[in-house]
Amino acid sequence: MKATTPAGRGAGFTPPDFGGSRFLRYRDLMRVGFREVVRKRRRYIGVVAAIALGTAGLIIVVTMGRDLKKNFNNDLDILGGATIINAHFEFFPMEKPEWFRDYTIKALSEIPGASVVANTVLQVDVETTWHDRSHKFSILGVDQNYWSIFGFTPALGRLFDASDIRAGARVCVLGAELARLICGTEQEAMGSTLTIDGNLYTVIGILGGVRAGDRGRIAFLPLSTALARINGISKPYNAYIRCSSWDDVDQVAERIPAVVAANQTSQGLVLYVSWEALKHVKRVYWWVTLFIYMSIGATIVLGGFGIWNIMMAAVTARTREIGLKKAMGAEDADILLQFLFEALSVTVTASILGVILGRAGVEYMGMLIGSSPPEGLFLLCLILGLIFAVVLGLGSGLLPSIRASRMQVVDAMRYE
Structure with a gap:
């Protein structure tokens, strides 16, 4: 029987095949x-x-x-310290001065977005004698985190670490200008022994880094050593918190007062943040x-x-x-x-x-x-x-x- 073609279709018409066997698959x-x-x-x-x-x-x-x-946040020389928060207790007349306890520092370091926290103490106008010549300078007692917060590196020798803090080691790191002032050259200062407040300290390093210039006339001691051996040194009323990112600065700064108040009194607490530098960055x-x-x-x-x-x-x-x-x-x-x-x-x-x-x-x-x-x-x-x-x-x-x-x-x- 002859096949028929649907109306309206030519003789060459092929019915559509929905199974996939078209002219070109x-x-x-x-x-x-x-x-x-x-x-x-x-x-x-x-x-x-x-x-x-x-x-x-x-x-x-x-x-x-x-x-x-x-x-980029780690390179604080580029950011100009925009991610660093300085928490500081101000002194009020007729009131007992407040300072940061160790457990408060630990609590601050656990704030989400806080990368590193450092504690410091300060003493001005200490004196040392080198070859019958007296020199006056300032002492800053810091912990091992201080170096990384400000991006400091050793120009010579090394910077003291956590083991020196735990041991209360009698070592110090000198600013480059102070090393030249006391010993003549930075190389001669390395390994020398200085008498500070009746105690002998060995110079183990010279402070380096782009931001080291404004600390060139300071001697750095381990925080535990400074608190134990330097008469009249301040309590640790100053703390520095570096944030993981500039996006974290706002929330970290907002949480610091509550964290401090949960661990000790927060009366007199003041925060310093480089808001303009942060906006610029x-x-x-x-x-x-x-x-x-x-x-x-x-x-x-x-x-x-x-x-x-x-x-x-x-x-x-x-x-x-x-x-x-x-x-x-x-x-x-x-x-x-x-x-x-x-x-x-x-x-x-x-x-x-x-x-x-x-x-x-x-x-x-x-x-x-x-x-x-x-x-x-x-x-x-x-x-x-x-x-x-x-x-x-x-x-x-x-x-x-x-x-x-x-x-x-x-x-x-x-x-x-």
Whole structure:
């Protein structure tokens, strides 16, 4: 019996097959699209590089942003002490002076966002004799955290540590100017013995660091030693709290009075915060971050426009090919999907390269700043990067694909 054809259909009509056996299956379309990109790879090098570098930069900035911010906070010479809070007890006439107890210092160090807490005591106008010459200077008793709060390093020798504090060691660190004033040179001061308030102290280091200039005429003693051996030295009424990040300064400063009041009286407590310096640092960081993100975004968007431009040119150049495929039975959807898959092949390939470069950059940055990259955040960036690549491919390839799919067979076949 002769087969009949539905009304309105030509003799060559093939009923749609929803099982997937169309003229070109999706798998074939993807293979053809990817193969076409590989064949014309030279024209895509620029946009692939732009999208890959943009993706890598975004991954590095997002993944390592927090660690980089912490590293900037550690460099207090750059921030100008913007993340340091000075908690101070003021003296009032006819009232007993207040000072920080050890358990209060411990409680302050446990405030979320507080990185390091240091306690200090001060004594002015002490005297020492060196080669029959008397010299007056000030003494500052500090703990081991004091050095890291202000970014001090030893110009010579070493700075005393927690073991010296626990032992009450009779050692001292001299400011560079004081070392030259007493001993002539910093090298000669190293290892010398000074008599301070009737006790002998060995000079184990010379204070160094960019911020050491304003402390050049001070001798530093271990806090426990100063409290035990220096007559008339002050109680530890001064404490310094360095915050983990400038974002933590507000909440740490807000919690300090309550923490102090929970452990001892807080009468006379005053906080000194460099609010103007903090605002300046935040403003500069915000603009720098905005510039970085805008640069990365512009790079990726330009890559998308590059794909759009190349795909539009490809549609024009392959007009006869499109007409031939349609004449052989390809539907509009087949042409549309093929060109979309070509755009997706470019963006996904670029995104994968960007992820690889981003991972290498994250590892390198982690090595530079001594930090391990957060794996969870990197994985999130990887997933978002791939999703964005798909969106970018669809967005940049959709219009050229629609244009190609809507071509008329006769006009396309006759195109010159």
